[in-house]
Structure formats: C-alpha cells, structure tokens
Amino acid sequence: MAELTGKYLVGVYDDDDTVLHAVPRLRKAGVKIKEVYSPFPIHGLDDALGHPRTRIGIAAFLFGLTGCCVALTLMIWTMGFDWPMIIGGKDSISIPNYIPITFELTVLFTAFGMVTTFFISNGLSPAAHNHKRFDVRSTDNKFVMAIDMGRNSMSEEEITRALKDSGAEEVNIRQF
Amino acid sequence: MASAHSIPSIEERFEFTSGAKRNLIIGGAVGVALIALGAYLAASGGGHHEVAHGAEHAASAIAHPTPENASKVHVTAEASHHVKGLGARIWANLWVNAVYFTGISVIGMFFISYNYLAQAGWSAVFKRIPEALPAFLPFTGIIMLITFFMGGHDLFHWTDSSLYEVGGPHYDPIIAGKQGFLNTPFFVIRLVLYFVLWYGMWRVIRNYSLQEDEIGGTELYDKSIRLGTAFLVVFGVTSSTSAWDFVMSIDTHWFSTMFGWYTLASWHVAGLAVITLTIVMLRERGYLRAVNSSHLRDLGKFVFAFSIFWTYVWFAQFLLIYYANMPEETIYYIERFRGYEGFFKAPFFITLILNFFLPFLILMTRDAKATHSILKVACWCVIIGHYMDFYTNIMPGTMGSSAGFGPLEWGFFVVFLCAFGYSVASQLEKANLIPRHHPMLEESLHHDIA
Numbered sequence: 001m002a003e004l005t006g007k008y009l010v011g012v013y014d015d016d017d018t019v020l021h022a023v024p025r026l027r028k029a030g031v032k033i034k035e036v037y038s039p040f041p042i043h044g045l046d047d048a049l050g051h052p053r054t055r056i057g058i059a060a061f062l063f064g065l066t067g068c069c070v071a072l073t074l075m076i077w078t079m080g081f082d083w084p085m086i087i088g089g090k091d092s093i094s095i096p097n098y099i100p101i102t103f104e105l106t107v108l109f110t111a112f113g114m115v116t117t118f119f120i121s122n123g124l125s126p127a128a129h130n131h132k133r134f135d136v137r138s139t140d141n142k143f144v145m146a147i148d149m150g151r152n153s154m155s156e157e158e159i160t161r162a163l164k165d166s167g168a169e170e171v172n173i174r175q176f
Numbered sequence: 177m178a179s180a181h182s183i184p185s186i187e188e189r190f191e192f193t194s195g196a197k198r199n200l201i202i203g204g205a206v207g208v209a210l211i212a213l214g215a216y217l218a219a220s221g222g223g224h225h226e227v228a229h230g231a232e233h234a235a236s237a238i239a240h241p242t243p244e245n246a247s248k249v250h251v252t253a254e255a256s257h258h259v260k261g262l263g264a265r266i267w268a269n270l271w272v273n274a275v276y277f278t279g280i281s282v283i284g285m286f287f288i289s290y291n292y293l294a295q296a297g298w299s300a301v302f303k304r305i306p307e308a309l310p311a312f313l314p315f316t317g318i319i320m321l322i323t324f325f326m327g328g329h330d331l332f333h334w335t336d337s338s339l340y341e342v343g344g345p346h347y348d349p350i351i352a353g354k355q356g357f358l359n360t361p362f363f364v365i366r367l368v369l370y371f372v373l374w375y376g377m378w379r380v381i382r383n384y385s386l387q388e389d390e391i392g393g394t395e396l397y398d399k400s401i402r403l404g405t406a407f408l409v410v411f412g413v414t415s416s417t418s419a420w421d422f423v424m425s426i427d428t429h430w431f432s433t434m435f436g437w438y439t440l441a442s443w444h445v446a447g448l449a450v451i452t453l454t455i456v457m458l459r460e461r462g463y464l465r466a467v468n469s470s471h472l473r474d475l476g477k478f479v480f481a482f483s484i485f486w487t488y489v490w491f492a493q494f495l496l497i498y499y500a501n502m503p504e505e506t507i508y509y510i511e512r513f514r515g516y517e518g519f520f521k522a523p524f525f526i527t528l529i530l531n532f533f534l535p536f537l538i539l540m541t542r543d544a545k546a547t548h549s550i551l552k553v554a555c556w557c558v559i560i561g562h563y564m565d566f567y568t569n570i571m572p573g574t575m576g577s578s579a580g581f582g583p584l585e586w587g588f589f590v591v592f593l594c595a596f597g598y599s600v601a602s603q604l605e606k607a608n609l610i611p612r613h614h615p616m617l618e619e620s621l622h623h624d625i626a
Contacts, residue, residue, distance in 0.1 A: 044624070057542065089501055096498050099491060 004176045006150045008034070009159055010134045011168035013143040016042050022145070022166035023048040029162050030154060034146045037138035059117050060110050067109025071102040132176050146174075183392070183617050186466055188609040190458070192601045200594045200601075207590030214584025218262050260330060260578040267327025268574040269585055270319055273592040275422045276446070276566045278316040278371075279439070280596070283447025284309025285378045286411055289404035297619030298474060301466050303611050305454050307385060308603035309447065310378040312596050317371035320422075324367065331574045334358045334428045351428050358425055370418050377407045385611060392613030415440045423566070426573035430508045434493040441489045442562050445482035445531070449558035452479055454600065456548050456555070463609055469546040470625045476545025479554060483535040486562075487528075512568060516577045523568045523581065530561025563589055 013019040020042055026033060027050070036045060046053075079085060080093040090097060119125050138144040145168070147159060154162075160171045284306040291299045299306075328335050338346040340355055351358070381403050388396040416436025424435045432438070452475040458464045497505045512520045534557045544550045571579045611617060 053542075061540070088499060096491075096495055099495065 004132045006148065006176065008134065008174045008176070009147040009149060009156065009163070010172045010174050011145040011147070011163040011166075012135060012137065012170045012172070013145065013167060014141075014169050015167075016040075016143055018167040019143040019145065020045055020048060022163075022168070025166050026145075026162055031147060031159055031162055032152050034148045034151070037134060037144040037146070039139060039141065039143075042143075056114055056117060060114050063113030063117075064106045064110040066113075067106040068102055070109065071105035072098060075101060134174055135172070142169075183613055183615070184621065185612045186608075186610040188463060188466075190463060190601075190604040190609045192605045196601065197598070200598045203594040203597075204591050207587045207592075207594060210583040210587030210590060212587075214580075214582050214587055215262060215266070217582065218265065218580065218584060260575055264327065264330035265575060265578065265580065265584065267323050267330050268571060268579075269588040270323045270327070271331055271422075271574070272563075272566050272570045273588050274316045274319045274323065275570070276443075276563055277312060277592050277596050278320070278422075279443030280447045280450050281310045281312040281316065282374045282411070282415075283443050284451070285374060285381070285407060286415075286444065287447065287451065288381065289407045289411070292401045292404035293408060295401065295616070297616040298471065298623040300614045300616040300620035301610055301623075302451075302455050302464060302471065303385070303614065304604060304607060304609055305458075305600075306447075306451050307382060308454075308600045309450065310375060310382075311603045312599040313371055313375040313378070315595065315599065317367075317375070320367060321364070324364070328360075332426060332428070333573075334425060335360060354428070358428070363421060363425075366417065366421055370414050373410050373414065377403060377410065381407070386607055388614060389608060389612040394615050397615050415443075423569050426570055427508060429504065432493050432497070432505075432508075434489060434496075438486075438489045438493055441482065441486040442565050445479065445486050445558055446562040448475070448478045448482055449555040449562075452476065452551055453555040453559070456551050458604075458609075460548060466610055466621055468623065470623045471620075472548075472551065473542070473545040473625060474623075476539050476551055476554070479551075479558060480535060480539040480545070483531060483539075483558060487532040490528075490531075511572045511576075515572065516579065519577070519579060520568055520572050523564050523571075527561055527564045527568055530557045531565060534561075 011022075013022065016038065019036060019038070023033060023036065023045065027048075033049060036042075036049060038045070075098045076093055084092040086092060087097075134146045135142065135144045145163070147163075149156065149159075152159060156173075163171045287299075287306040288303060290296075291303075323331070333339075334351055334354070336346070338344055339348040339351045341347055342352070381400055384396045384400045384403070388400075416439075419436045419439030423439060424431060452472075455464060455467060455472070455475065459467060494509065497509060512524045514521065535554045538550060538554045538557070539545055544554075567581075567585070614620075
C-alpha cells in the first residue's frame with residue numbers, strides 16, 4: 001500500500017447495508033472512492049467498488065511451485081548425492097517416497113508466502129507502528145469510506161453533500 | 177407461519193429433440209461398428225501380443241524361489257494355459273463399462289442425498305440433472321447380471337470351484353479362506369441387493385420430487401432429507417462392498433483396505449463431471465439460464481477438488497504398498513507397471529494425467545471454472561480418465577496378456593455413453609427442468625459467491 005498523504009474526506013456510516021448501497025450511488029454521481037473500511041467483510045462490496053481482482057492467487061501458485069521445487073531439490077540432493085542411503089530396499093532417489101514431503105512443503109510455502117504477501121501489500125506487520133487510520137471506529141461498529149481529495153475533481157462541499165445524502169452519519173476531514 | 181413466502185416458479189421444459197435422439201442413435205451405431213471392427217481385428221489375430229506370457233512369469237518365479245513366489249508358480253502357470261479369447265474380452269469390456277456407468281448413475285442419487293442432508297440451497301436449481309442419472313441403473317444392473325452368469329468364469333478367478341477342493345491340485349488356501357464372502361449365491365444376492373436398494377431409493381426420492389412440483393409445501397422436502405440420509409447410510413456400506421465385489425475380487429489374492437474409498441472417489445468425480453457437463457451442454461442449448469456463474473464455479477470446484485481427492489486416495493493406496501514392499505501386495509502394481517510386456521503401463525499413466533494433472537491445471541484459475549469451453553474440456557478429461565481408471569483396475573486381472581485397447585474397447589465405451597445420454601435426456605424430459613416449489617429454490621436462484 002502506497003503511503004497515505006494528502007487530504008481525505010471520510011464518511012462514517014452506521015450500517016453495512018447503507019454503505020453497500022451508497023457506493024454505487026456515489027460512483028454514479030462521479031465521486032472516486034478510495035476504499036471502504038469495515039469491521040467485517042461485506043458481501044458484494046468489492047464488486048460495487050470496482051476494485052481489480054486480487055492477484056494473490058498467482059502469488060500462491062508461484063509460492064507453491066517454489067515449495068515443490070525446494071522440497072524435491074532438498075531430498076534428491078541429500079538422499080541421492082550428499083549422503084546416499086538405501087531405505088526399505090528402494091533406490092536412493094525414489095520419487096514416490098518424496099511426494100508426501102513435497103506436498104507438505106508446497107502447502108507450507110504457499111500458506112506462509114500468501115500471509116507474508118498479504119501483510120506486506122497491506123502495510124501490516126508486527127513491526128509496523130504509527131498506522132495512519134481514517135477512523136479507528138472502523139474496527140468496532142462503524143463503516144468508513146475514504147475519498148482522496150487529490151484524485152477527485154469535485155469540490156469538497158459537493159462530495160460532503162453527496163456523502164450525507166447517501167446516508168453518512170458524519171463527514172470528517174483527515175490530513176496526512 | 178402466518179403466510180407462506182411464495183416460491184418463484186420457472187417454467188422450463190426440456191425437449192429431447194428428434195435431432196438429438198438421432199445423434200445419440202448414430203453415436204451408438206458408430207460404437208457398434210467399432211465393436212464389430214475390433215472383433216474382426218481380434219478374430220483375425222490382428223498382430224496382438226497374445227504370447228504365452230504366463231510361462232515367462234512362472235519361469236521368473238522359479239528363478240527367484242521365495243516362499244511367496246512358490247505359491248505364485250502354480251497360479252501363473254495355470255493362468256498361462258488358457259489364453260483368453262474374444263468372448264472373454266467382450267465380457268470384460270461389458271463389465272468395465274457396466275461398473276463405470278453404474279457408478280456414475282448412483283452418484284446422481286449420492287449427490288442429491290448429501291445435498292438434502294446438508295440442506296444445501298445452492299444446488300436446488302439444477303437438482304433435476306443429478307436426479308436424472310440413476311434411471312440408468314436397471315440397464316447396467318441387468319448387463320452385470322448377464323455378464324456374471326455368462327462370462328463370470330472368464331472374469332472372476334474365484335468362481336473356479338476346483339480352488340476350494342481341499343487337497344485338490346488347484347486348492348488355494350487363500351481363496352478358500354475367502355469363500356464365506358466370495359461365493360456365487362452370496363455374490364448374486366449382493367449384486368441384486370445393491371441395485372434394488374440404489375434404484376428403489378432413487379425411485380422414492382424422485383417421486384417425492386415430482387410430487388413436490390405439484391403440491392409444494394415442506395413435508396416432501398423433510399421426507400426427502402430423511403430418505404437421503406438413509407441412502408447415505410446404505411451407500412456408505414454398499415459403495416465399499418460393491419467396489420470389493422465388482423472390481424477388487426477380480427484380483428482375488430490381493431486386497432487393499434483403501435479400495436472402497438478409492439472406487440467411491442473415482443465414481444464420485446466422474447459423476448460430478450457428468451453432472452457439470454450436462455449442465456453446460458443444456459446451457460449451451462438455451463436451457464438452465466437460471467444457473468449462474470456462481471453455480472458453475474462451484475461445480476467446477478467440485479470437479480477440481482474431487483480430482484485431487486481421487487489422486488490423494490490413489491496415491492495413498494500406492495504409497496502404502498510401495499513402502500511396505502510385501503510381494504503379495506506389490507504384485508498388483510507390478511502387473512500394471514511392467515507385467516504383460518508393459519501393456520498396462522500406458523493406460524496406467526494416462527489415467528494419472530487425465531484425472532489429476534489436466535483437471536488440476538485446467539481448472540485452477542477462478543475464471544476457468546465458470547467458462548463453458550474450459551469446463552467441457554476438463555469434464556471430458558475426467559470422464560475418459562476414469563473410464564481408463566476402471567480399465568486399468570479390471571483388465572489386468574481378467575484379460576492379462578490377452579488384453580487389448582483398440583476399437584473394441586472404444587466401441588463399448590461409446591455405446592454405453594450414448595445409451596446413458598439417451599436415458600438421462602429421457603428423464604430430463606419428464607419433468608420441469610427447474611424444480612417447482614422447492615423450498616430452497618429462492619436461495620439457489622440468488623446463489624452468489626462473488
């Protein structure tokens with residue numbers, strides 16, 4: 001996530017249904033919405049906001065492929081070349097024996113890789129302090145819509161009115 | 177309830193056009209022609225590898241006289257002196273296809289049953305399609321009975337009565353120990369019982385479903401849940417025992433505790449592929465517009481997931497046997513890897529490619545699962561792949577070195593496929609394509625996984 005700078009209008013809503021219906025209405029009126037923050041996932045919100053679909057699936061596939069290759073390389077090298085051993089009368093390099101561990105490492109790399117990617121792309125990590133928040137109540141009981149004034153040609157008054165009309169309880173200004 | 181919520185009703189009749197009928201009949205005729213061609217090629221000794229191969233096996237067993245091999249000698253030697261002919265090959269092909277299409281048909285009942293048990297909403301809109309599959313059961317059941325009575329000796333080693341004569345030249349203590357389960361009367365009783373139970377329970381649930389179209393209400397829905405649950409209990413047992421009977425008992429010495437699961441997994445994913453393919457084909461012909469991309473994506477996920485599940489069970493069975501390395505178990509895979517001049521090696525690996533690698537890669541992305549053309553490719557992969565799966569499970573034990581894979585095999589598959597398609601289409605024609613008054617229909621129409 002790019003660093004937040006500039007001036008934002010923040011609409012605070014009380015109800016998930018209100019915010020879900022406000023999004024298409026505002027977009028139709030020409031307001032460019034940066035993001036909506038919600039205490040829980042709202043079904044259909046991604047489509048309403050028109051966000052491009054996440055590419056984390058592609059990342060997952062690549063992490064999985066990496067894990068698969070690492071596992072096979074590790075086992076083929078250790079068992080076949082570094083210290084060959086015959087176990088259970090099998091060849092030193094016997095692929096069927098390696099499948100369970102290959103599977104495990106594929107899953108492990110995929111899971112850890114996806115979580116790490118998700119944290120990095122969202123600017124989340126245990127070490128990250130000083131988060132810039134639009135409104136802390138979005139983690140509790142409010143639904144918060146952020147509008148980047150730098151990317152909107154409409155005036156502040158117009159957008160504020162549109163937000164209020166669409167059901168926002170309050171409209172605040174945040175400057176980062 | 178004060179007022180019943182009105183359930184939307186979508187009128188949609190499937191018409192089994194004369195053109196479609198003609199195409200299926202032409203397909204069947206092509207199958208018959210292929211069978212005739214294959215039979216002609218086989219009868220005129222089409223350069224097949226029908227060498228006295230068992231003798232070589234016996235020789236290698238003598239060369240490595242382990243205790244296990246010693247017991248194998250007389251078995252393989254015995255197998256070698258009757259090279260199986262065209263008749264046996266036809267019975268074996270009938271058996272492979274009958275077992276496979278029995279499985280696909282009964283999976284229709286299995287699918288609606290677990291959807292009822294879970295009170296699933298999403299599947300209500302296309303419920304008629306799985307519901308149409310089990311109508312084919314009597315057909316395969318009768319073919320299996322006929323095949324067993326007329327070709328049983330060619331297919332099932334355990335039907336040889338000389339194996340059970342204590343002290344006789346062919347006495348086999350291992351098979352004799354299984355006589356309590358594997359004997360002709362009990363086998364036939366089980367065979368008939370499976371079909372009566374599966375088909376009978378399907379008839380009842382089908383009647384409930386058709387009645388629901390007329391009178392509505394939730395009473396029939398509740399009854400269907402109870403019946404579906406009962407079927408799952410029945411099928412939980414019979415899916416395993418039928419897999420032992422129909423497939424595993426062919427390799428009479430050998431057994432695998434995973435075999436019931438394995439066959440169920442194979443049947444299940446093939447059945448799901450047939451359901452998905454039928455829906456896609458109906459949509460292409462303008463029907464089932466109420467089935468949206470979320471339904472398709474979930475069906476695609478089903479095929480994707482159960483392809484992986486089949487592979488998981490397949491590999492689990494293989495790995496245990498490979499690792500434990502006990503001769504009486506590994507013989508099963510050795511026959512398929514390099515037995516009979518490596519004849520079954522190609523089908524064995526093609527099975528893995530068609531049933532795992534292709535569906536896994538084809539259906540991996542999100543959009544692929546909702547695209548008609550991609551779903552069709554993946555479903556055909558799975559349908560043909562699991563035919564090959566049953567082929568590799570049944571043929572080595574029945575035909576061995578006399579086995580073939582040519583026009584005869586494809587002909588039988590095509591004939592069964594067309595007959596099955598005819599049966600499904602006739603069933604679809606009998607009722608409104610989208611169930612009326614189904615309590616979950618509204619939910620199903622709004623199915624949205626975003």
